[in-house]
Amino acid sequence: MKVKYFLFIFLLLILLIPLVSGHEEEIFEEEVNHEENKVHEAKELSVRLIIIASIIILTLVFIAIFVRKPTENLKKILFFGIIIVTLAVTFYVAYSTITLNLVSETRGPVHWHADFEIWNCGKKIDVVNPMGLSNRVGSNVFHEHGDNRIHVEGVVINKQNVDLHNFINVIGGSIKKDYLGLQTVEGSFEVKDGDLCNGKEGKLQAFVYKTEGNKYEQIKVEDFPDYVLSPYAYVPPGDCIIIEFDEEKERTDKICETYKAAIQKGDIIGS
Incomplete structure (x- = not known):
């Protein structure tokens, strides 16, 4: 029985x-x-x-x-x-x-980080905050925790899967060379090339702070939707990525707090 x-x-x-x-x-x-x-x-x-x-x-x-x-x-x-x-x-x-x-292209699990900031005509944009027990926005492998930091944690079959376009996508937005749409703490946000910024024609641009040894440099990235973050666990030497809608320019004065702190402490110097 x-x-x-x-x-x-x-x-x-x-x-x-x-x-x-x-x-x-x-x-x-x-x-x-x-x-x-x-x-x-x-x-x-x-x-x-x-x-x-x-x-x-x-x-x-x-x-x-x-x-x-x-x-x-x-x-x-x-x-x-x-x-x-x-x-x-x-x-x-x-x-x-x-x-x-x-x-996998990475031959096993990785743990990479890059800090990022998004600016619209001088105003910093705060992307939507994580909710639920997972405390993340995005996927298991590719996400952020409301800390302005891109997290890549796990096996990456193809490095192009963790480019900037896919990151914006997994946090609920869309990015092209001339367009950015996001979910933010204040609601939906979008800009496109040609929109006015402080009375002048604006353009979507991206700048990346990268390090080599104890030296850093700022570069303007033309094909930024396809940009893949550098493979580092800590920032720096991991990247600082600035996405900015403003007048077209060759350099930005915006910089991530982690890089600013490292420069002030003398850990990294400009190249």
């Missing part, structure tokens, strides 16, 4: 798994951009398999505990069931992790 009871619970849990997984997938697909799906699908599948395996193993353990006089056949089924499920999931997770690392 007890065996039938536990088998019923076991089958019920297995039937519920696809419903839970399907719901998670809907949330997940909305959260990430299309180019990251390979990495995230593999991670999600690994998590689901671990959950399913845990339920199976737990059920088999319960059967072993509560069946008073198990037959020899039942003992073998329980023992080998636990062993096979454990080994199968362990093998798959190890295989998928190694495969992802090998096919």
